[in-house]
Amino acid sequence: MTEPRTGVVARGRGAGGSRSALPRYVIAATLARTADGGAVVAIVLLVTASGGPGWLAGALGACITAPHLLGPFVARRLDTANDGRRVIAVACLVHGATLAAAVLLFPIAHPLVTAVLLVASGLFGPLLTGGVSSRLPAIAGGDRASQRRAQGWDVATYGIGGTVGPTVVAAVAAWATPAAAALVLAAGTFVAAAFVLLLPYAPPAAQPEDVPRPGRTLLVMMSTGPLRRTLYLTMIVAFGVAALPITAVAGTDLLGVDHAAAGVLTAAYGLGNLAGSAGVLIRPLTGDADGLMTRLATVVAVTLLGVTAAPVFGVAVAAYAVAGIANGYFFAATLAARNEYAPREARGQVFVWVGALKITTGSAGTALAGAIVGVTIYLPLALAIALTAVAAVIAAWERRTRPFSRRAS
Template sequence: MGDSRDGTGSPRTTPTSVTSVRSPRTADTLVRYLLTASLVRTASGGAAVGLFTLTVRTGGPGGAAPGGLLAALLTAPYVAGPWLAGVLDRARDGRRVLGVSFLVFGVALAAAALLLGRVPFLVVAGLVTVAGLCGPLVTGGLSSRLATVDGWDERGRRRAEGWDSATYGIGNTFGPAAVGAVGAVLGARTGVLCLGTAAAVAALTVRTLPAGAPPAKGPAGPLRVRQTFRIIATVGQLRRVMLAMALTALVAGGITVVATTLGRQLTGSPEAGAALAAVYGFGYLAGSVVAGIVPLRGEPERTSTVLVAVSAAAVACCAVAPGYAVAVVTFAATGAASALLFTATLAVRAVYAPPEARAQVYVSMGALKMAVSSAGTALAGTLMGLGPRTLLGAGCAVTLFALTGVLGDRRISRKWNSAAESQQNSSARNNSGTLHPEIS
């Protein structure tokens, strides 16, 4: 009775945590979750900028290169995310795993800031790598906890996912701003120490969240990483949303670099270019807040497909913006569309990820998104000689390719399912019509 079919014909069980009854404590739970997520994601969002700024100001050998290396070491360990998420899926109390990871992140980041320029650089690089290993649990690992909270109805869960998306925007927008503001008054080292403190506080507040259901087990015990990737590849909704996430992340990763250049070209002012990039970030934050106030409706995968089309249109408008004022509107709209699309992908993961691999699915998809986004940033910087409008046109084409791939995959899956059902019905009719000789 509880089974439905995904795009590949595989059975899917609707999560039992989505109920029709709203607990009076769910609003309080959401506030505590948002506080935790905002604190730790602000620390994560500002860490790279803080370490880079501190490295440059300490005046060590190599100039800005060591700062760039430290920033890269914060994101490179995301490739280990699926293995780390397995620990969260198997834990009897996921809050402990998250609390330890947030504390380790904060302590390692603070220690790196305190020791930078005072001990060999390799020691600092090692500490930053340890902090980076906690990153996947800061992002997808924490988001996966929303699906384990009882008491939310469908609309309430979609609202919570919208606000969760907003915490990413808060972290990426206010994290660098906070470390810069504190650094301007008290020094860059103090700014990074404040980020570490925020992560440590989040390690305490995460323990106030509901414990959630005990870990679900697969038929043969906890799933291995390769089994998780097989789930993502074979469950139609997860496979298609992963394709959409990867290709749109490639575009989103480079759009702030493109915005900076386009804004400078339109006005002749470097400050206007930086402001246009910031507009994209504030658009993302505004879109997330809207999704928190007015939850996304409809089947999550279908909603995400529509939002891929909206994103393509928004990027196209950025490419043809005739002036700076129009560019401000179009880049804000593009940021808002990206936020809504990300919120829809959270809903897809919540609905279609099996409980025994929920954190692994969240983190694995998030890690790939992070890697592709970083590649998009590097690619945009490398190809900037082609011009920002050309790159925005290419970004629109890539997004349309993602939309075509999603629609094509869905059509093929439906035909495959229809053919399989027809074959089963034909076999059933043949079996029912077989004449059996009577035994005399």
């Protein structure tokens, strides 16, 4: 007997009925995640360009990222609503409107007003990431190969959003102003809302009274083996790879290149991530998602070891790219696990819980890497490798010694 699984979600009424559904999804997800990925950069540039102190730029940037942890407490509405598309569309509109208001009021209002508006914007951020992903299973097709190929597209939208968002902000800020850049992002969320509403309708999986509260959903995840492993492997890998940008900057001296070359290293990682998603598109992942996560987490740890061992800049660029590819595949496996193991009545919450905790631990990983990189340049990566390897061993041990798990009800 194997660990219980909920299986791939069945397509809802009208879901998957149009071949244009997936392209519409990709457009909506890319626009939403571009706004989510670029907002922090826009806010920091806005404050610094106005002559504000660094602590204010950091504090306002945190105002839009920290609320992601509260996302699961908003996400229950995804599972109780008769039409989840409307919930996500409203989230896109509110996210964009509050971001635009914060930017426009910053020069004339007290910073506290801007902070409150950014907190409101950040609160809906998880619905633009994990919330949007929760719609994918219902439109991607009923078989596993179609689902996993679609998840490759989803990974690509995250990669594009995380790369294009800051790039768009930098370009528009240089051409016009940081405020204009933020307004471009806000406009993107409005367009995303329209495309979300164009996605096929999928009926709710359960009656509202059957949908668990956020705390209960987290307990279900912790007590269900595959979901528990999805959660802690996602968090630890996110914590580890978050050290790469810090290490890229700190390691340029050892590699004998200028500090500006760190941008090449981080770009190589980002392009590798996109290459990983392309690989999933061309050849979808096969096999059990639970086991895939464990194996791919191990691969990520090995690639991080390759980054620390790179003797020259050219090899380091390749190592960063390979790490990005590995993380792209790992991320696709975690999306598959969320889809295949989440209880139908709490699917949206599971997606958002994992996404919110991933962002939180990633931020913590960046902060810790910045704090300890001065001790030894590769100490953050050494810690990341150790934690990821231990987590993979624990996950493999759990799967071997605890073959049964309480199924969510």
